[in-house]
Amino acid sequence: MVAQDFVVDLNKPLVFQVGHLGEAYEEWVHQPIVSKEGPRFFGSDFWEFLTRTVWWAIPVIWLPVVCWFISLSVRMGLTCPHITLVVVSGIFIWTLIEYSLHRFLFHIKTKSYWGNTVHYLIHGCHHKHPMDGLRLVFPPAATAVLLMPFWNLVKLISPPSTAPALFGGGLLGYVIYDCTHYYLHHGQPKSEGPRNLKKYHMNHHFRVQDKGFGITSSLWDKVFGTFPSSIIDAKSR
Incomplete structure (x- = not known):
């Protein structure tokens, strides 16, 4: 059976099936199934559990960490205005990281078995099942692993007293991003700003998947020509 003839059985765990799609994976993963019931990823209950995260776990787990890092800079003598400036800078830097990850990693084109499999796990599943509420935010265990190299990088490029607040600001930016992302899929915004942002993101999912990579704003899409x-119009989904 050639890869293009492979048919994914949605009634079976998906992760180890999608790799067999080969070059057909790109087209398949961008044909969304709009259902609030998410698919099963793994046969193992343990691994399946690790793929599911309620949205409120993100602020509950990471906001105390944000506060702790910022407090380190406070104890090192940084003034409130300085702390504010550094934290806001961290949030701003995160918006560029958010855009870059979404554009260059989450939307990388793959056709090999393991390329398709890994891509499905990190982002393809979200495009295939965009309303799966338990796979909209990043699992905290995976985030914790990724934070270590980011923290080491921040320590390398900024002064000791500034590094914790800068890292805390970046982590706060991530929390805002993940909560915003969940809201854009499941919230019903009433005011114009959030409504336009939801429309913008739904456009990325259901119409033009290779544009509109910003989540919390469209700033970097305008800067880099991917607007x-x-x-x-955003539909009620």
Whole structure:
């Protein structure tokens, strides 16, 4: 059976199936199934459990960590105005990281078995099942692993007293991003700003998947020329 003839059985765990799609994976993963019931990923209950995260776990787990890092800079003598400036800088830097990860990693084109499998796990599943509420935010265990190299990088490029607040600001930016992302899929915004942001993100999912990579804002899409030329109205989903 050639890869293009492979048919994914949605009634069976998906992760180890999608790799067999080969070059057909790219088209398959961008044909969304709009259902609030998520698919099963693994046959193992343990691994399946690790793929599911309620949205509120993100602020509950990471906001205390943000506060702790910022407090380290306070104890090293940074003034409130300085702390504020550094934290806001960290949030701003995160918006660029958010855009870059989404554009260059989450939307990388793959066709090999393991390339398809890994891509499905980190982002393809979200495009295939965009309303799966338990796979909209990043699992905290995976985030904890990724934070270590980021923290080491921040320590390398900034003064000791500034590094904790800068890292805390970046982590706060991540928390805002993940909560915003969940809200854009499951919230019903009433005011114009959030409504336009939801419309912008739904356009990325259901119309133009290779544009509109910003989640918390469209700033970097405008800077780097990936702002979509037209945007559909957000539907209630």
